[in-house]
Amino acid sequence: MSSDEPFDPAIPIPELENLFDASIRVFLRNGIVTATMDDVAEAVGVSTKTLNAAFGSKRELAVSALRWYYLKYSQQMQSVMAMHSDAYSALQGVLMEFTELCCDDLKAEKGLFWPTLVDLGYVDESLWAEFQNLQFDWEDQIRDKLTQCQDELKNPEDIEILTAYFIMVFEGLYELVKFGTPREKLFALIDVTLEVLGSRMKTGGK
DSSP: OOTTSOOOOSSOHHHHHHHHHHHHHHHHHHOTTTOOHHHHHHHHTSOHHHHHHHHSSHHHHHHHHHHHHHHHHHHHHHHHHHTOSSHHHHHHHHHHHHHHHHHHHHHTTOOOOHHHHHHHHTTOHHHHHHHHHHHHHHHHHHHHHHHHTGGGBSOGGGHHHHHHHHHHHHHHHHHHHHTTOOHHHHHHHHHHHHHHHHHTBTTOOO
């Protein structure tokens, strides 16, 4: 499955999210190398046979979890970005939407495990390869919007550095949400962050 294909599991979405949440906790507790499908099945409350039928292997389960967390945010980001014709509003919109989604997940006591899966990728080549594919897709979304709006920039050569900058911002916001940073402070940080983009735009941004 490519990273932009819709996730169409046989398992209902709420159960699927709980399954991924529990499985990642098992990988963290036991280690992704030593954890078994039996361990995950016990934590989730399903039979190992059912788990294997759905995912085939521990590695495919981990890759599916990574893809799920990516698509959960990415599809919403694409929709928000498409609503705006200018770069400033588009990136402001996606940063605020991303922050809202993360805060809502934290409030619902759902694990924010994207960085965890990335760290696990250091000891699993398949997981790392999938992360790189998804990261490139995420970068492409930002780069494409900036390229589409390059006439708004003082220097179109800034597109690459701005793309890398906003990837860094997304990752930073994700971690700040995990640490319990209040929403109002996160939104204030987004405003400060956008000053970097505004300083490189002909209009100054807003």
